Amino acid sequence: MRKKLKKVAAIALSCLMAAGVMTGCGSSKAGIGTKTNDGNKVLFQYDGEKVTLKEGWLYAKLIAAQYESTYSSTYGKDFWKMDMGRDNKGKEQTFESYTKQQIISQLKQQIVLNKKADAYGCKLSAADKKKCTESALSYYQSSNGRTVMNECGLLREDVEEFYKEILLASKVKDKIKSQANATVTEDEARKSTVYRVVFPTTMTKDGMVQLMNKKEEASVKRKAQKALKEIQSGKKTIKKIAKEQGYTNTDESYAAGESEEGKSFEKEMKKLKDGDLCSKVLKCDNGYVIAKLVAYTDKKETASNKKVLKEEKESKYFQKVYEKWTKKLDKKWSYEKNVDQKLWKQVKLNDADDSSEATTELKKQTKNETTEKQKTN
Known part of the structure; x- marks a missing residue:
């Protein structure tokens, strides 16, 4: 699950670099907000460029909003706390800490790509700039946008400039x-x-999945063989049998080596013609299976997969080029050391955990500032 989640997360982060993300304080002093007074402080520096906390804050909140809508329904409200194993340094990480590290990587990439724009003949057109202006206004006018901007003291001009950088980086990457x-x-x-x-x-006993014994397995096999005969005789359809077994969906589309039922199942399906029912019950990874080949080459699914695989190949090519550029830069760069972790800690992707710690820190800042003013006066 971790591998799949990381892959989906990487795609989502990459997609955020496209212009499609640009949809949906003003009076607050830049860099000073309701949850931090450190908005203008440097979060990290890379390739000679500085990234402030408010820039990292905006990007993180854009990502968080996208992930909330994508993952909460599947993994639950606490998906940010999911265990994602260990990072490259052997440190345990949650989905939130993993994502925050990936966000920094994307911001670094944005810096590099913007610097490469001239070399690749990429620039923003008047229409692109207008879109960024309109998108920044839309974000400013949205309830969520105003909340984020107020949190770290972002101005509408900051958001507009950030959108321009995202869009230009995406153009270079596409090129x-x-x-x-x-x-x-x-x-x-x-x-x-x-x-x-x-x-x-298999069966579940005391919360544990266990294999059936030989007698139980033989009973299951007889049940499957009886069902197959009912389909072959025309008494029942495979979908009716599936419904009786509690299935809501009998379909499966797979590329080579990806079927849930295993490689032996794929080998048997390959022997059939489109529309054929397998003449025997198959012993597969998940149990005994009755199967019908709908289409050996599903045109719609194949066309969709072709786009996915092409994108993967292009992304690998891009990554190779990018790593060549940044090999020297990254040799002396460290997420733990080069990112101001104290500042970065203020940014919470999980809104449920966002209030107490950040508010406490803001109160400390405000108290210190008040004390300093009193001393001055």
Whole structure:
């Protein structure tokens, strides 16, 4: 699950660099907000460019909002606290700490790509600039946008400039990826679609998944064979059998080596013609299976997969080019040492945990400032 989640998160971070993210304080002093007075302080420096806390704050909140809408329904409200294993330094990380590290990486990338814009003939058109202006206004006028801007003292001009940097970086990245000339063959992209019903040979006991004994497994096999005969005789359809087994969806589309039922299942399906029902019950990874091949080459699924694989190849090409540029820079750069962790700690991706610690820190700052003023007077 970690690997899948990290892959999805990486895609989402990459997508945020596109102009599509630009949708939906003003009077507060720049850099001073309701949750921090450190908005103008330098969060980190990379390739000679400084990134302030308020810039990191804005990007983090844009990411957080996107992830909330994407993951909360699947992984629950506490998905930010999910265990993501250990980082490159062997330190345990939650999904929140993992994401915050990736955000810094994206901000670094944005700096590098903006510097490469002239070399790749990329610039913002008048229409692009207008879009950034309108998007910044839209964000400023939205309830969530105003909240974020007030938190760290962002001005509308800050948001507009940040959107311009995101858009220009995305143009450079797209230009580099286009130079990969990536191609994907039909065999690479092929996805097959089947109907299948699984008769499980596992059971849950005391919260633990256990394999059935030989007698229980034999009973399951007989049940599957009986169901297959009912389909073959025309008494029932495979979908009706699936419904009786508690299935809500019998479809599965998979590329080579990706079927939930395993490679042996894929091998048997490959022997069939489109529309054929497998003449025997198959013993697969999840139990005994009845299956029907809908399409060995599902045109719609294959076309979609071809786009995904092409994007993956282009992204690998881009990453290779980017790493070549930054190899020397990153040799002496460290997330732990070069990012002001005290400042970065103020940014909470999980809004539920956002209030107490940040508010306490702000009160301390305000108290110190008041004391200093009193001494001056």
